[in-house]
Amino acid sequence: MKLSEGVEWGLHCALLLAEAPARVPLPRRVLAEHYGLPEAYLAKHLQALARAGLLHATPGPSGGFRLARPAGEITVLDVLDAIEGAASPFICQEIRQQGTGAARPEECTRPCAIASVMVRAHQAWRESLRAVTLDQLVKRVPQTLRKRNRAKFASNPST
Amino acid sequence: MKLSEGVEWGLHCALLLAEAPARVPLPRRVLAEHYGLPEAYLAKHLQALARAGLLHATPGPSGGFRLARPAGEITVLDVLDAIEGAASPFICQEIRQQGTGAARPEECTRPCAIASVMVRAHQAWRESLRAVTLDQLVKRVPQTLRKRNRAKFASNPST
DNA sequence: AAGTCGTGGATACCTTACATCTACGTTAGA
DNA sequence: TCTAACGTAGATGTAAGGTATCCACGACTT
Numbered sequence: 001m002k003l004s005e006g007v008e009w010g011l012h013c014a015l016l017l018a019e020a021p022a023r024v025p026l027p028r029r030v031l032a033e034h035y036g037l038p039e040a041y042l043a044k045h046l047q048a049l050a051r052a053g054l055l056h057a058t059p060g061p062s063g064g065f066r067l068a069r070p071a072g073e074i075t076v077l078d079v080l081d082a083i084e085g086a087a088s089p090f091i092c093q094e095i096r097q098q099g100t101g102a103a104r105p106e107e108c109t110r111p112c113a114i115a116s117v118m119v120r121a122h123q124a125w126r127e128s129l130r131a132v133t134l135d136q137l138v139k140r141v142p143q144t145l146r147k148r149n150r151a152k153f154a155s156n157p158s159t
Numbered sequence: 160m161k162l163s164e165g166v167e168w169g170l171h172c173a174l175l176l177a178e179a180p181a182r183v184p185l186p187r188r189v190l191a192e193h194y195g196l197p198e199a200y201l202a203k204h205l206q207a208l209a210r211a212g213l214l215h216a217t218p219g220p221s222g223g224f225r226l227a228r229p230a231g232e233i234t235v236l237d238v239l240d241a242i243e244g245a246a247s248p249f250i251c252q253e254i255r256q257q258g259t260g261a262a263r264p265e266e267c268t269r270p271c272a273i274a275s276v277m278v279r280a281h282q283a284w285r286e287s288l289r290a291v292t293l294d295q296l297v298k299r300v301p302q303t304l305r306k307r308n309r310a311k312f313a314s315n316p317s318t
Numbered sequence: 319a320a321g322t323c324g325t326g327g328a329t330a331c332c333t334t335a336c337a338t339c340t341a342c343g344t345t346a347g348a
Numbered sequence: 349t350c351t352a353a354c355g356t357a358g359a360t361g362t363a364a365g366g367t368a369t370c371c372a373c374g375a376c377t378t
Binding site: 002004005011033034035036037076090092093095096102103104107108110114120121122124127129140141142145148149152 | 161170171191250299
């Protein structure tokens with residue numbers, strides 16, 4: 001079980017956009033260089049975030065991405081669902097209905113107990129992520145770094 | 160993010176062993192046929208469960224696998240850790256220290272806020288799985304099916 | 319009108335999980 | 349003691365999904 005690294009990219013970019021002071025959008029090139037990421041591939045994930053309604057994309061010169069909502073209204077779960085999808089990592093193959101010991105259809109009216117347990121665990125995971133918003137994360141960024149980022153993007157986002 | 164299907168196999172096999180009445184071990188062939196699984200590949204996962212101390216393997220004729228502990232002392236998490244490993248699905252690549260916006264080492268004394276959130280979510284997931292034992296799962300198997308399995312393995316496990 | 323930027327599709331690569339086979343060591347029973 | 353049944357371990361091949369890039373297109377600002 002592994003989470004795509006695009007999740008980390010998306011979270012850090014969203015966090016950076018939450019730190020940025022202004023309504024001025026950050027181009028994908030700036031985001032990519034800020035974290036040393038491949039620009040073309042990062043674009044895919046930024047697209048996903050925009051499609052999910054978390055980011056707003058402005059085309060044209062001096063365009064780029066900005067948060068579509070206040071940072072307090074975007075949760076970590078929102079970002080994960082946009083990039084990784086909301087599906088459970090456990091996909092029940094219903095092997096209880098296969099082989100010589102197959103359960104009969106009338107014995108499978110209730111969902112498989114094993115699948116239920118996995119679903120509950122997945123929900124616990126999601127609840128934990130839903131409880132954290134971007135602005136809560138911003139507060140945990142070291143102040144010196146936060147100041148540096150604010151200054152960097154305040155006047156001239158292209159540097 | 161996807162969980163290997165070996166997890167489902169391992170859980171169902173452990174559950175079946177918990178249902179089996181006796182100390183008589185079930186050979187891997189029987190387990191594989193009971194669920195219609197490839198025997199050679201299932202052996203890999205059964206090995207992992209045995210290495211983790213959840214199952215006890217008896218070699219020789221009339222050998223096979225049985226639970227190494229009472230079903231009430233084996234949790235779903237035990238099985239998952241044995242087959243899938245206990246590692247977090249999120250692996251922090253520390254991209255905050257890369258690129259033009261790299262954080263300085265003295266700004267990284269505390270773990271990355273994003274990584275912390277992911278770790279907590281993973282712990283919530285694990286706690287949810289740790290709370291369920293095999294004998295709790297046995298109780299949720301339909302009675303008709305449980306009876307059938309008990310009868311099947313009571314006298315002659317090789318059928 | 320032109321250049322900058324995001325969009326979406328097509329494509330290739332590469333890691334990892336899936337699956338199988340073979341050779342080997344061990345044990346219960348004839 | 350011998351042997352057949354069983355689990356162990358490693359090597360190997362295959363399939364799928366994530367990673368990464370490129371290009372043609374449309375939209376917007378200057």
